Amino acid sequence: xxxxxxxxxxxxxxxxxxxxxxxxxxxxxxxxxxxxxxxxxxxxxxxxxxxxxxxxxxxxxxxxxxxxxxxxxxxxxxxxxxxxxxxxxxxxxxxxxxxxxxxxxxxxxxxxxxxxxxxxxxxxxxxxxxxxxxxxxxxxxxxxxxxxxxxxxxxxxxxxxxxxxxxxxxxxxxxxxxxxxxxxxxxxxxxxxxxxxxxxxxxxxxxxxxxxxxxxxxxxxxxxxxxxxxxxxxxxxxxxxxxxxxxxxxxxxxxxxxxxxxxxxxxxxxxxxxxxxxxxxxxxxxxxxxxxxxxxxxxxxxxxxxxxxxxxxxxxxxxxxxxxxxxxxxxxxxxxxxxxxxxxxxxxxxxxxxxxxxxxxxxxxxxxxxxxxx
Numbered sequence: 001x002x003x004x005x006x007x008x009x010x011x012x013x014x015x016x017x018x019x020x021x022x023x024x025x026x027x028x029x030x031x032x033x034x035x036x037x038x039x040x041x042x043x044x045x046x047x048x049x050x051x052x053x054x055x056x057x058x059x060x061x062x063x064x065x066x067x068x069x070x071x072x073x074x075x076x077x078x079x080x081x082x083x084x085x086x087x088x089x090x091x092x093x094x095x096x097x098x099x100x101x102x103x104x105x106x107x108x109x110x111x112x113x114x115x116x117x118x119x120x121x122x123x124x125x126x127x128x129x130x131x132x133x134x135x136x137x138x139x140x141x142x143x144x145x146x147x148x149x150x151x152x153x154x155x156x157x158x159x160x161x162x163x164x165x166x167x168x169x170x171x172x173x174x175x176x177x178x179x180x181x182x183x184x185x186x187x188x189x190x191x192x193x194x195x196x197x198x199x200x201x202x203x204x205x206x207x208x209x210x211x212x213x214x215x216x217x218x219x220x221x222x223x224x225x226x227x228x229x230x231x232x233x234x235x236x237x238x239x240x241x242x243x244x245x246x247x248x249x250x251x252x253x254x255x256x257x258x259x260x261x262x263x264x265x266x267x268x269x270x271x272x273x274x275x276x277x278x279x280x281x282x283x284x285x286x287x288x289x290x291x292x293x294x295x296x297x298x299x300x301x302x303x304x305x306x307x308x309x310x311x312x313x314x315x316x317x318x319x320x321x322x323x324x325x326x327x328x329x330x331x332x333x334x335x336x337x338x339x340x341x342x343x344x345x346x347x348x349x350x351x352x353x354x355x356x357x358x359x360x361x362x363x364x365x366x367x368x369x370x371x372x373x374x
Contacts, residue, residue: 039355042344044307045291049336052324053224053284057234057276058260060215062269066181066207069189070094072196073174076101081188081202088179088205095177095190095202102172109165116158123151183207211269212245213262215277219251222258224280232278232324233262235269239326278323288334289327293342295320304330305348307339307356315350 076097088094130144187204190196213233217225225231230241248259262277295318296303302320305313321329334340341348348354 039311039353040344040348041357042341042354043357044339045342047288047290047334047336047338047340049286050289050327051284052287052289052322052329053280054282054322055278056218056221056281058215058217058279060213060275060277062211062271062273062275063214064206064208064271065210065212066183068180069201069204070177070180071199071201072097072177073198074171075197076175077195078190078192080192081190082185084185084188086185089182090179092179093176094179094185097175097196099172099175102168102175106165106168106172109161109168112161113158113165116154116161120154120158123154127151177202179205181207182209206271208271211264211271213264213275213277215260215262216257217260217279219256219258221279221281222249224282225260231262233275235273235275287321287329288336289329290334290340291326291342292328294340296345304334305341305345306334307341312351312353313341313348
């Protein structure tokens with residue numbers, strides 16, 4: 001019986017050792033899998049083939065399309081001027097001139113009209129009687145001609161009197177200085193109590209809703225820009241695409257510059273702001289472009305992370321070229337249609353597995369996860 005026990009012991013010992021080794025291997029596998037970081041959440045966009053051209057940054061200023069020093073049309077003493085900062089609509093009163101003298105003049109005009117109307121009525125009656133007498137050969141014909149002439153002169157005097165009354169009414173109406181367009185009062189040139197002459201400036205009115213960029217472009221760009229072309233307008237870190245409203249094809253002989261007007265949406269622009277306008281200086285060519293957010297800047301190189309089919313990323317070195325809006329040309333192993341990482345790329349490593357984020361509202365949480373992984 002002793003030999004049989006030894007045989008069974010020799011049979012079970014390898015099986016126990018094999019089971020222990022398998023358990024140990026599984027433990028190592030679970031430990032390694034637990035230590036492997038989860039896929040990094042990222043956002044991706046596609047590289048595109050775009051028509052782009054080299055540009056020059058032309059200096060410009062945001063200006064109003066309507067900026068006027070509103071002047072008086074009648075002389076007089078100012079009784080009221082709108083405060084600085086008041087927003088008005090076209091036709092609103094922005095200053096008033098004392099019209100007491102004009103009201104007295106209007107009364108005189110009305111009295112003159114009534115007197116001439118009475119005189120004309122009397123002349124009409126005289127003319128009717130004189131014609132009856134002349135038809136009966138009782139009155140001389142020259143007397144009839146004299147009455148007719150006096151009647152006609154009275155009628156013309158009445159016309160002049162009515163014109164004078166209308167002029168007075170016009171002056172009374174213009175004693176209230178009105179806004180020629182909607183905007184804001186940005187400066188007062190006169191205060192209440194001051195006397196203002198015809199043409200005297202009362203206040204400055206600026207239309208803050210209709211604004212544009214007035215830019216100075218080099219003559220080299222004149223052949224490549226046209227009205228309606230969209231260009232990039234930059235103010236600090238902000239950039240927006242806007243159409244060219246007008247190109248003034250008259251260059252300055254000293255500066256060799258021409259003026260370009262770019263239309264803007266006035267909601268977010270402050271008049272007087274300094275901006276730069278990217279204007280093309282050559283014919284556009286087709287290039288591969290990616291969103292600017294896809295670029296990862298290092299001390300000696302620029303990289304783009306390209307997404308693979310197995311949800312890993314490759315680090316691709318690129319060089320940049322011309323830019324247009326939010327896209328910039330890249331030269332390297334990037335082709336049109338390649339998915340590139342545009343958010344979360346700063347903390348990625350070559351070959352790292354990633355997860356494409358779908359919900360925009362979760363972006364803050366995803367960035368937090370990325371920070372925790374690093």
